[in-house]
Amino acid sequence: xxxxxxxxxxxxxxxxxxxxxxxxxxxxxxxxxxxxxxxxxxxxxxxxxxxxxxxxxxxxxxxxxxxxxxxxxxxxxxxxxxxxxxxxxxxxxxxxxxxxxxxxxxxxxxxxxxxxxxxxxxxxxxxxxxxxxxxxxxxxxxxxxxxxxxxxxxxxxxxxxxxxxxxxxxxxxxxxxxxxxxxxxxxxxxxxxxxxxxxxxxxxxxxxxxxxxxxxxxxxxxxxxxxxxxxxxxxxxxxxxxxxxxxxxxxxxxxxxxxxxxxxxxxxxxxxxxxxxxxxxxxxxxxxxxxxxxxxxxxxxxxxxxxxxxxxxxxxxxxxxxxxxxxxxxxxxxxxxxxxxxxxxxxxxxxxxxxxxxxxxxxxxxxxxxxxxxxxxxxxxxxxxxxxxxxxxxxxxxxxxxxxxxxxxxxxxxxxxxxxxxxxxxxxxxxxxxxxxxxxxxxxxxxxxxxxxxxxxxxxxxxxxxxxxxxxxxxxxxxxxxxxxxxxxxxxxxxxxxxxxxxxxxxxxxxxxxxxxxxxxxxxxxxxxxxxxxxxxxxxxxxxxxxxxxxxxxxxxxxxxxxxxxxxxxxxxxxxxxxxxxxxxxxxxxxxxxxxxxxxxxxxxxxxxxxxxxxxxxxxxxxxxxxxxxxxxxxxxxxxxxxxxxxxxxxxxxxxxxxxxxxxxxxxxxxxxxxxxxxxxxxxxxxxxxxxxxxxxxxxxxxxxxxxxxxxxxxxxxxxxxxxxxxxxxxxxxxxxxxxxxxxxxxxxxxxxxxxxxxxxxxxxxxxxxxxxxxxxxxxxxxxxxxxxxxxxxxxxxxxxxxxxxxxxxxxxxxxxxxxxxxxxxxxxxxxxxxxxxxxxxxxxxxxxxxxxxxxxxxxxxxxxxxxxxxxxxxxxxxxxxxxxxxxxxxxxxxxxxxxxxxxxxxxxxxxxxxxxxxxxxxx
Numbered sequence: 005x006x007x008x009x010x011x012x013x014x015x016x017x018x019x020x021x022x023x024x025x026x027x028x029x030x031x032x033x034x035x036x037x038x039x040x041x042x043x044x045x046x047x048x049x050x051x052x053x054x055x056x057x058x059x060x061x062x063x064x065x066x067x068x069x070x071x072x073x074x075x076x077x078x079x080x081x082x083x084x085x086x087x088x089x090x091x092x093x094x095x096x097x098x099x100x101x102x103x104x105x106x107x108x109x110x111x112x113x114x115x116x117x118x119x120x121x122x123x124x125x126x127x128x129x130x131x132x133x134x135x136x137x138x139x140x141x142x143x144x145x146x147x148x149x150x151x152x153x154x155x156x157x158x159x160x161x162x163x164x165x166x167x168x169x170x171x172x173x174x175x176x177x178x179x180x181x182x183x184x185x186x187x188x189x190x191x192x193x194x195x196x197x198x199x200x201x202x203x204x205x206x207x208x209x210x211x212x213x214x215x216x217x218x219x220x221x222x223x224x225x226x227x228x229x230x231x232x233x234x235x236x237x238x239x240x241x242x243x244x245x246x247x248x249x250x251x252x253x254x255x256x257x258x259x260x261x262x263x264x265x266x267x268x269x270x271x272x273x274x275x276x277x278x279x280x281x282x283x284x285x286x287x288x289x290x291x292x293x294x295x296x297x298x299x300x301x302x303x304x305x306x307x308x309x310x311x312x313x314x315x316x317x318x319x320x321x322x323x324x325x326x327x328x329x330x331x332x333x334x335x336x337x338x339x340x341x342x343x344x345x346x347x348x349x350x351x352x353x354x355x356x357x358x359x360x361x362x363x364x365x366x367x368x369x370x371x372x373x374x375x376x377x378x379x380x381x382x383x384x385x386x387x388x389x390x391x392x393x394x395x396x397x398x399x400x401x402x403x404x405x406x407x408x409x410x411x412x413x414x415x416x417x418x419x420x421x422x423x424x425x426x427x428x429x430x431x432x433x434x435x436x437x438x439x440x441x442x443x444x445x446x447x448x449x450x451x452x453x454x455x456x457x458x459x460x461x462x463x464x465x466x467x468x469x470x471x472x473x474x475x476x477x478x479x480x481x482x483x484x485x486x487x488x489x490x491x492x493x494x495x496x497x498x499x500x501x502x503x504x505x506x507x508x509x510x511x512x513x514x515x516x517x518x519x520x521x522x523x524x525x526x527x528x529x530x531x532x533x534x535x536x537x538x539x540x541x542x543x544x545x546x547x548x549x550x551x552x553x554x555x556x557x558x559x560x561x562x563x564x565x566x567x568x569x570x571x572x573x574x575x576x577x578x579x580x581x582x583x584x585x586x587x588x589x590x591x592x593x594x595x596x597x598x599x600x601x602x603x604x605x606x607x608x609x610x611x612x613x614x615x616x617x618x619x620x621x622x623x624x625x626x627x628x629x630x631x632x633x634x635x636x637x638x639x640x641x642x643x644x645x646x647x648x649x650x651x652x653x654x655x656x657x658x659x660x661x662x663x664x665x666x667x668x669x670x671x672x673x674x675x676x677x678x679x680x681x682x683x684x685x686x687x688x689x690x691x692x693x694x695x696x697x698x699x700x701x702x703x704x705x706x707x708x709x710x711x712x713x714x715x716x717x718x719x720x721x722x723x724x725x726x727x728x729x730x731x732x733x734x735x736x737x738x739x740x741x742x743x744x745x746x747x748x749x750x751x752x753x754x755x756x757x758x759x760x761x762x763x764x765x766x767x768x769x770x771x772x773x774x775x776x777x778x779x780x781x782x783x784x785x786x787x788x789x790x791x792x793x794x795x796x797x798x799x800x801x802x803x804x805x806x807x808x809x810x811x812x813x814x815x816x817x818x819x820x821x822x823x824x825x826x827x828x829x830x831x832x833x834x835x836x837x838x839x840x841x842x843x844x845x846x847x848x849x850x851x852x853x854x855x856x857x858x859x860x861x862x863x864x865x866x867x868x869x870x871x872x873x874x875x876x877x878x879x880x881x882x883x884x885x886x887x888x889x890x891x892x893x894x895x896x897x898x899x900x901x902x903x904x905x906x907x908x909x910x911x912x913x914x915x916x917x918x919x920x921x922x923x924x925x926x927x928x
Contacts (some may be wrong), residue, residue: 026747037067046076048083065475068109073218074890086220100251116221118258129233130224131265134907150189168205229268230667231317254332260339266511301610311342326398336635345546348393356390367732375412391432392544395490398565407459414873415832434485470832473844491540499577503609527576539662555594580604582803595642696725717751733848760924774804801879819923821855827917881906
């Protein structure tokens, strides 16, 4: 008996060993699963509610949460918990302990609402702005007016002070008068001749408070340019956390939305130290919008100084502080008046944001113009700022705040979410945070507590039963995208000085909401866009990164942990620092290949401009260019330098191959691992791709992996091409290995299909869960949405799950599989065949393989369809049932107007059209 058991055990172990060996999917971890931003409204949380929601999130496939306390719901004030109070920290500790037991992670914001700030921010540490006033004075005239601040809002502030006073005459002669003004604002100076204009600059405060603050988090916004302010701010967290990090994986800072903050108390001194000259004599050029060269140069220096201050005095200090807690930090740099690449590179997890909805060409993808943001469309090249910094510097995780305002409230389906998150992945991002989930106490009725700008990833969402479909797709994809390293081959320089040299305005914030002004019109962007669509993989690089880069074996590398690049592209630009050109030539000297789109002829900034311009020209002339057809090329040391307006021609000359698979319309991102490469490929076209596609890399074995259902198999290959079949809206992962594994089965290619079986027999429709009440069950002569039955008022208001059931006889024939295909599905479904769950249908093209669950003779199919929340919300608003009752912004629609669904049309719900069972034959 014992011998038999040992034999059985050996067989079982061998079988499982084989399964493990042949499965090409990387392990799914808590990090590869999607995370969600978790709003604590009023921090009115308790252990019972935290336990329940974390358990629910875990079962739905989430790997972690990001705690962000915000304003609270009315009527629950007695349950509010002050931010960072002992009781709040107790709830945090419970959360991290419970999450750990569920193998989930926890991040938290270093503040409530946004941007960061709070009661610990003193007036001195608050966001600061310059306020300037002008005065006129004639020669030999005693100036009677006092130079004091006239702004009534600033008068009672203790920190307001006069910082710079400078006079200019009509000959543009300048006198700095700062030390000629006494404490009472009296000026002790008379000009000897001419008419003079005095510019007085005061240090003032923006008076901006934290937006959407939680109880205990109200207060001034932080001065991000001051190291003292940053350190003072973080002391509050030191006090609350003590020597522990309470199990926090990463501390998070939201997007920089600090308005009018363009100064800091010691800016004048910092400017002198960093730029090499005193700003005081040139202050009129900073505050005026005159379009002249000197104004552009002064403003460029000023903007560069702000960039360095936010990098060194906030971002790096924030990173160091998080590390002192044995945690990581996550930072959204966009919106900052700084070099985004440097800011993203200075943190552990750079985070970008998608806002709004992208128009995709996917066949049948729903996109109602009335339900989307008109002004904001996510842009893949904007997303690449964060992934580029991470790839160049070797950061393993790049995160994204995903689905902010994807559509109007209660009208977002998981099928709409899929291509949006795919675009995020295609940008190189590999760690998404859904936006988001709101904590709701157990006794709060439908729809629970909700955040005004989110896609509602909450258990109260009627689509919740099929969320596992989206989450498992994200988890499989991210398990691949978090493996190995990025495999981008090109670097493209971001000419930030072209932006900074604009004579208009003062500070310059690089926001996601106005990229049509600062990003999309540039040659830099046009190169990114064109080269990406042509099949080249690029990362962006800053001046600072170029200065840190080294060239070895003809490749460029900035960090040992980061990517290795074949070519550095300098797009068409007006301004290039001579120091950056010197660093570029040093890379070429050591073997790097460089492409310039034009000759750089100007340097940014004011200090010793002519001297530095001469140096730039001298460096450029040292390149031994020779005419080479319609472009110039030259050997420089061990490297090559190309001058051409057509970057692709230069890349061809350097024998850099593009991925020609993009000619089909497919999009991709590529990663490398020890012994191979991954291609993540997406079909966002309206056509089916069924052909051999060329790849630049084909090893000894090519495996195809379906991230939607986990299927895999070895692919058919020939002549560096791989056969793929992708319908509109589908994606695929191609794993190329240098070592072959004969245990991997062959990929199932569909060779042909037989005539479909139309399931047009009667169906039973019943209702499983949802509200406000379950409609009555009925027999349908044909498949149709339950909202068609207008005589039953409950069908018009119901949001939840309806179950379509039918039986049919199947003659067993020589088919390999059957595909269940839906004409119209509103919105997602769980398919059960003969009592066994066959899977979830939640995205285009709305079909699922069910062959292995079918049998000869009688079969039963149940299709559990979940619809949008919209109809129930419409019902509640029509009947004036109160459900939104929050402090602060309360609840708004996608256009930031008061939300009202009472006039909405009823959203079709359930199934419509034909349900087809398609016999399929796989190639042998």
